[in-house]
Amino acid sequence: MTYYVCRCFFSNNIFLKQYNLHVTYKDEEQFKHDYLQILRKRGCNTEEKIREACREIQKEISRRRHLGEESLKRRNVISSHYTPVHPEIYHLKEEYLASEFLALVQACKANKSASLEEIFDRIKVEKAERVYTFPIFTEEFCRLFVEELSHFEDSDCPKGRPNTMNKYGVLLNELGFDEDFLTPLREHYIAAITSLMYPDWGGAFLDSHKAFVVKYKLGQDTDLNYHYDNAEITLNVSLGKTFTGGELYFGDMFRPRETSNQNARFTEISHVPSIALLHRGQHRHGASPITSGERYNLIIWMRSSAVRNACCPMCFEEPDLVPTVGFGDGFTKQTETVDVCTV
Ligand SMILES: O=C(O)CCC(=O)C(=O)O
Numbered sequence: 001m002t003y004y005v006c007r008c009f010f011s012n013n014i015f016l017k018q019y020n021l022h023v024t025y026k027d028e029e030q031f032k033h034d035y036l037q038i039l040r041k042r043g044c045n046t047e048e049k050i051r052e053a054c055r056e057i058q059k060e061i062s063r064r065r066h067l068g069e070e071s072l073k074r075r076n077v078i079s080s081h082y083t084p085v086h087p088e089i090y091h092l093k094e095e096y097l098a099s100e101f102l103a104l105v106q107a108c109k110a111n112k113s114a115s116l117e118e119i120f121d122r123i124k125v126e127k128a129e130r131v132y133t134f135p136i137f138t139e140e141f142c143r144l145f146v147e148e149l150s151h152f153e154d155s156d157c158p159k160g161r162p163n164t165m166n167k168y169g170v171l172l173n174e175l176g177f178d179e180d181f182l183t184p185l186r187e188h189y190i191a192a193i194t195s196l197m198y199p200d201w202g203g204a205f206l207d208s209h210k211a212f213v214v215k216y217k218l219g220q221d222t223d224l225n226y227h228y229d230n231a232e233i234t235l236n237v238s239l240g241k242t243f244t245g246g247e248l249y250f251g252d253m254f255r256p257r258e259t260s261n262q263n264a265r266f267t268e269i270s271h272v273p274s275i276a277l278l279h280r281g282q283h284r285h286g287a288s289p290i291t292s293g294e295r296y297n298l299i300i301w302m303r304s305s306a307v308r309n310a311c312c313p314m315c316f317e318e319p320d321l322v323p324t325v326g327f328g329d330g331f332t333k334q335t336e337t338v339d340v341c342t343v
């Protein structure tokens with residue numbers, strides 16, 4: 001199967017951290033027309049600062065254009081030069097999964113009305129709308145996984161950035177976790193839960209993902225700005241190093257062509273080691289700064305081409321497909337679609 005990115009990836013949703021602003025950049029003229037006013041208010045108030053912002057954006061666009069091939073290069077270097085400290089964890093085994101998770105998946109697969117009660121006994125409905133938590137991994141697995149990630153960080157292998165807002169962390173496909181760990185985890189376990197909980201977001205038709213680990217530490221990334229994910233459904237698991245602060249907070253759903261709701265109410269959820277949290281990708285959220293320690297979280301942005309082929313979640317238009325290597329952004333040329341743009 002060939003996967004694609006939408007052409008908007010090369011112009012939309014570019015984050016200027018210094019000014020805490022996501023922008024669309026087609027050319028300098030359009031950019032100035034659309035953002036000069038707000039940029040001035042946020043301190044970008046000289047010609048030089050504006051030029052500098054444009055340079056930063058152009059650099060990010062160029063990085064995005066070469067992302068697929070650069071990632072493949074890193075992958076090849078890693079697979080031929082990196083020696084894992086725990087090679088066994090690259091293959092999913094049931095012994096890595098919490099018994100409560102296996103029971104929850106079983107109950108979801110049974111999918112009879114009699115089992116609904118059992119499902120809600122095994123899943124915690126959080127205060128934020130349609131956010132659910134449940135145990136997923138054993139603590140021992142989390143320990144081995146974090147050890148593996150730290151070992152990789154300490155190696156001199158090339159490292160990509162997890163997403164446009166985080167600088168520290170690990171892209172798990174480059175490290176070799178997709179084929180035998182994350183894909184079977186999504187297909188054989190998580191999909192049973194998302195099919196029931198998010199049928200309207202393609203939960204029964206997830207067919208690709210982008211998975212990474214975000215790392216927060218004082219002096220590196222410490223928090224994450226308010227955003228929505230390039231995903232239909234996101235799974236977020238705290239991997240259990242010790243830290244203080246770093247809560248996840250949820251606001252409102254992203255609505256295209258609507259200015260951000262200043263009155264959105266925020267609901268905070270604290271991460272608990274080895275517990276997974278599921279939410280809709282378009283449910284806006286952010287991470288508060290950690291105040292001490294180190295925080296590692298596994299993030300799986302799960303995609304359903306049946307949903308996104310109809311409407312790109314980043315530009316809210318029918319996607320203009322550009323072929324890429326790997327899962328790209330999860331678009332395919334399959335024509336059966338579910339349109340949630342109007343939901
Ligand atoms: O750090 C977290 O818990 C959230 C990370 C996140 O939202 C993301 O990477 O999309």
Ligand SMILES: [Fe+2]
Nearest residue numbers: 227228229285
């Ligand atoms: Fe996110």
